[in-house]
Amino acid sequence: MLKLSRHIESNSTDPFDIIIIGGGITGAAVAYTASSMGYKTALFEKNDYGGATSAATSKLIHGGLRYLANFELGLVRESLRERLILGNIAPNFVYPLPFLFPIYGGIFNILKMQVGLNLYDILSFDKSKTWDKSKALQNHTSYNSIETTKIEPNIVTENLQQSLLFYDYQSIAPERLTLAFLKSAVQKGAVISNYAKVESFIQNQNRIEGVVVRDLIHQTEKEFKAKIIVNCAGTWADEILKKVSEQSSTAHKVKRSEGIHIITKKIAENHVVSLQTKSGKHLMIMPWRNHSIIGTTDKEYLGEPDQYKVSKQGIDELLTEVNEHYKVKLTYADVQFAYGGLRPLIDNPSENSYNASRKFELYDHAKVNLNGLITVEGGKYTTSRHLAHEVLKLIQKKWQVTMQKDKTAKNYLYGCEIPNVTQFLTSQHQKYDAHFNPKTVEYISKNYGTQSDIIFQLAQENEAWKEQLTDDGEILAEVVYAIQFESTKTLCDILLRRTGIGTLGKPTPEIIDKITDLTSKMLHWSTEETTRNQQQIQNYYTMPFENVN
Ligand SMILES: Cc1cc2nc3c(=O)[nH]c(=O)nc-3n(C[C@H](O)[C@H](O)[C@H](O)COP(=O)(O)OP(=O)(O)OC[C@H]3O[C@@H](n4cnc5c(N)ncnc54)[C@H](O)[C@@H]3O)c2cc1C
Numbered sequence: 190m191l192k193l194s195r196h197i198e199s200n201s202t203d204p205f206d207i208i209i210i211g212g213g214i215t216g217a218a219v220a221y222t223a224s225s226m227g228y229k230t231a232l233f234e235k236n237d238y239g240g241a242t243s244a245a246t247s248k249l250i251h252g253g254l255r256y257l258a259n260f261e262l263g264l265v266r267e268s269l270r271e272r273l274i275l276g277n278i279a280p281n282f283v284y285p286l287p288f289l290f291p292i293y294g295g296i297f298n299i300l301k302m303q304v305g306l307n308l309y310d311i312l313s314f315d316k317s318k319t320w321d322k323s324k325a326l327q328n329h330t331s332y333n334s335i336e337t338t339k340i341e342p343n344i345v346t347e348n349l350q351q352s353l354l355f356y357d358y359q360s361i362a363p364e365r366l367t368l369a370f371l372k373s374a375v376q377k378g379a380v381i382s383n384y385a386k387v388e389s390f391i392q393n394q395n396r397i398e399g400v401v402v403r404d405l406i407h408q409t410e411k412e413f414k415a416k417i418i419v420n421c422a423g424t425w426a427d428e429i430l431k432k433v434s435e436q437s438s439t440a441h442k443v444k445r446s447e448g449i450h451i452i453t454k455k456i457a458e459n460h461v462v463s464l465q466t467k468s469g470k471h472l473m474i475m476p477w478r479n480h481s482i483i484g485t486t487d488k489e490y491l492g493e494p495d496q497y498k499v500s501k502q503g504i505d506e507l508l509t510e511v512n513e514h515y516k517v518k519l520t521y522a523d524v525q526f527a528y529g530g531l532r533p534l535i536d537n538p539s540e541n542s543y544n545a546s547r548k549f550e551l552y553d554h555a556k557v558n559l560n561g562l563i564t565v566e567g568g569k570y571t572t573s574r575h576l577a578h579e580v581l582k583l584i585q586k587k588w589q590v591t592m593q594k595d596k597t598a599k600n601y602l603y604g605c606e607i608p609n610v611t612q613f614l615t616s617q618h619q620k621y622d623a624h625f626n627p628k629t630v631e632y633i634s635k636n637y638g639t640q641s642d643i644i645f646q647l648a649q650e651n652e653a654w655k656e657q658l659t660d661d662g663e664i665l666a667e668v669v670y671a672i673q674f675e676s677t678k679t680l681c682d683i684l685l686r687r688t689g690i691g692t693l694g695k696p697t698p699e700i701i702d703k704i705t706d707l708t709s710k711m712l713h714w715s716t717e718e719t720t721r722n723q724q725q726i727q728n729y730y731t732m733p734f735e736n737v738n
Contacts, residue, residue, distance in 0.1 A: 190643065191372055191603065193676035196231060196380035197404045197411060205231045207584065208400055208415035210387045210429055213243035214363070214570050216421035217370035218577035218597075224377035225600075226581060226593035231413060232371070232379060233402050235386035237682045239367030242423050243570060244686065245530025247450065247485055248477065250275050250283050250571050251357035252313060255471055257305050262312065264548050264572075269313040271572050274598045275366075276324045276358055279605045281613070281638040282366045285326055286359040286475075289460040291337060291344050291352045299350055303331075306355055316356075321609050329355035341462055343516040354460070359475070362636050363570060364686040368675065369638075370573075372603035384678055389432050390418070390562075397433065397554075397561035406678060417584055420564040424494045424531040433559065443566060445494065449503045449529035450484030452693060456517045457481055464514040472510055478661055480525070480693060483511055490531055499529040526694040533566060549576045551583055574598070604638040621645050625655065628662030636689070637670075644670050658700050663690050668704055672711045680708060680722040681729060695730040 207223045209216045212234025223230040252269040253261075276283045292298050306329040317325040330353070337344055337352040344352070360366050371381055384405040391399035391412055399414035422429045427443045455476065462474040475482045486507055490497065504527050512518050549568030554560070563583065568576050578595050585592050607613045617634040618627060625645070633641045648655045648666035656665045671677040671687035683704060684691030690700065701723075709719045 191376055192674050195382040197382040197385045205229045205415040208413060208418045209421055211421035211423060212238040213241055213423050214367045214573040215565055217367050218573040219419055219421055219580050220374035220379045221370045222577040222581050222597050224374045224379035225597060230379040232381045233385040233387055234383045237383050237686055238371055239364045240686055242530040243367050244364050245528055246363050246570050248360050248363055249357055250360050254309050257308055266312045267575055268571050271575050272358055277320045279366055279602050280321050280607050280610050281605055281635050282360050283358045285356050287460045288355050288463050289341055289352050290463045292350045293348045302353055306353055323611050326356040329353055341458055341460055345516055365636055369602040369604055376603050383676055395558050418562050419580060424533040426564055426566055444534045445490040446532040446534055447488050447490040448485040448532060449499050449527060450482050451504060451507055451524045452526040453481050453523045455479055455481050466510050494531055497531055499527045551579060604640040606639050626662050629664055632662045658690055663688055668707055680726050
C-alpha cells in the first residue's frame with residue numbers, strides 16, 4: 190500500500206539524476222516519466238501538490254477545438270492523442286463529455302463551424318480505439334433549432350440556426366488526477382515533498398548543481414544535488430529564474446492570463462453549452478457534480494503571481510457575459526463558489542492572451558551558457574504527459590544516452606488499474622451498497638479507483654468515519670485516508686484537493702469543525718496550528734465572496 194511521505198524530512202542527501210521544481214501536473218508528469226525510465230528523481234512543491242493552475246482548469250481533457258481557428262493543427266492533434274491516452278490510463282477520472290454549440294446568424298457561421306468540426310473528427314481518427322469501449326467517442330452531429338431547445342431549453346432561440354454536438358472528455362477531479370501521476374512516480378522510485386520551497390540554486394560557475402530547499406513545515410533548509418534541474422514552476426517559472434541570474438529571467442518572461450470559473454446550481458442539462466460571446470470568445474456552461482461550472486475568462490494578469498486572487502470584478506464580468514448569451518439570468522447571490530488561476534503562456538508581445546498559443550516550449554539554459562537547468566513553459570493539462578516525454582528526450586539527448594522506452598502511455602496510473610469502469614462500478618456497488626449510501630460508493634470508487642477499498646475498509650472499522658458529509662456522498666473516512674496515505678498537511682489540502690468536500694463552496698461550520706477535530710488529533714496539532722488552519726479556511730472562503738450567502 191503506497192503511503193506518500195515527504196522526502197525533505199528524511200536524512201538522505203544522496204544526489205539525484207533529476208530534480209523537478211513544482212508539483213503541478215507538469216512536474217508530476219515529468220517525475221512519473223523520469224522515474225519510470227529508471228532515473229533517480231526528486232520533486233519539490235512549495236505549497237500542496239496540484240493546488241495552483243492545475244486545480245484551476247475547466248476540467249477538460251480536450252483537443253481544443255478553438256485552436257483550429259488559429260490553424261494550430263499540430264497542437265490539436267497532439268491534444269487529441271493525449272486525450273485518448275489519458276482516457277485509457279486514468280479511466281476512473283476521465284469521462285466522455287458532450288458539447289452543444291448553438292449557431293446563430295447566417296450560413297457562413299454554420300459552414301465555419303462545420304468545417305472546424307469535420308477537421309476535429311479527422312484529427313481524432315483514433316477516438317474509438319479506447320481500452321475501455323465506454324470511453325469511445327463519436328463524430329460530431331447536428332440538431333435543428335427545435336431539437337436544440339428540446340435538449341437544452343435555456344439556449345437563446347432568437348436567430349438560432351442549428352446546433353452542433355461533439356465530444357471531448359471531462360476530468361472529474363484534476364487535483365486527484367495530478368496526485369495519481371505523483372503516486373505513479375513514487376511507485377517507480379521518485380521521492381517528492383510538498384510544502385518544500387526551492388529558495389535558491391547551488392551554482393558552480395556556469396553550472397547549476399542543485400537546489401536549496403526550505404521545508405515550510407519545520408522551517409529548516411537542505412541542499413539537494415542533481416545532474417539536471419527541471420523548472421516546472423508554471424506561472425512562477427520566471428520567478429525561479431530570477432534566483433539564477435537576471436539574464437535568464439529577462440530572456441524568459443512568462444505572460445500570465447487569468448481565467449476564472451463560477452459554480453452555480455445546475456442551469457444546463459447534461460451537455461456543455463458552449464456559447465460564443467460578442468467579442469468572439471467562448472463561454473462554457475459545464476455540468477459537474479449536479480451543478481454548473483461557468484467559465485472561463487481570459488484576461489492578461491500583470492500582478493505578482495503569489496498575490497493572485499479571484500476578484501469580485503472578475504465574477505461580475507463573467508456574470509454579465511453569461512446573462513447576455515443565455516436565458517437563465519444569474520446574480521452574484523447565485524454564485525456558490527468561484528475559483529481561478531493563471532495560465533502561463535509563452536510571452537509573445539504581438540498576441541493577446543486569448544489567442545496566445547497553448548503550445549509548450551522547453552528551454553535548455555545551456556544555450557545561454559548555464560548548464561544543468563531546463564525550463565518548461567506554457568502547455569495544457571491535457572498535454573502534460575507528452576510534454577514530460579519531450580523533457581526526457583531532451584535530457585537524454587544532452588546526456589548522450591539512448592532514449593529509454595517511454596511506457597507511460599501504455600500503463601494505467603497508480604490506483605487507476607481498471608480495464609472496464611462500468612464493470613468496476615457494478616462490482617463496487619455489489620460489495621458495498623449494503624453498508625453505504627450508493628452515492629458514496631459511486632463517488633469514492635470513481636475518485637479513488639482501486640484504492641477505494643481502503644476507504645470503505647476504514648469506514649467499516651470505525652462507524653464514526655462512515656458519516657456522510659456532502660450530497661455526493663463523501664464520508665469522513667476520506668479525511669482519514671488523506672492523512673494516513675496522501676501527505677496531507679493542512680485543512681485546505683483536505684477540503685480542496687484530497688477530497689471534494691470544499692470544492693462546491695464553503696462547507697457548513699459543523700462539517701468544518703468535525704474535520705478540524707479529526708485532523709488536529711491525527712496530526713497532533715497544537716492549539717496554534719489548529720487556529721492557523723481554521724483561519725486559512727476562513728480567508729480562503731471569505732474572499733471575494735463577501736456578499737455571497
Ligand atoms: C482558467 C484555466 C482553465 C484551464 N483549463 C484547462 C482545461 O480545461 N484543460 C487543459 O488541458 N488545460 C487547462 N488549463 C491549462 C492548465 O491548467 C495548465 O497548462 C497546467 O495546469 C499547468 O500546470 P503546471 O504544472 O505547469 O503549473 P501549476 O499547476 O501552476 O504548477 C506549478 C507549481 O510550481 C510550484 N512552485 C512555484 N515556485 C516554486 C518554488 N520556488 N519551489 C517549489 N515549487 C514551486 C507552484 O506552487 C505550483 O504548484 C487551464 C488553465 C487555466 C488558468
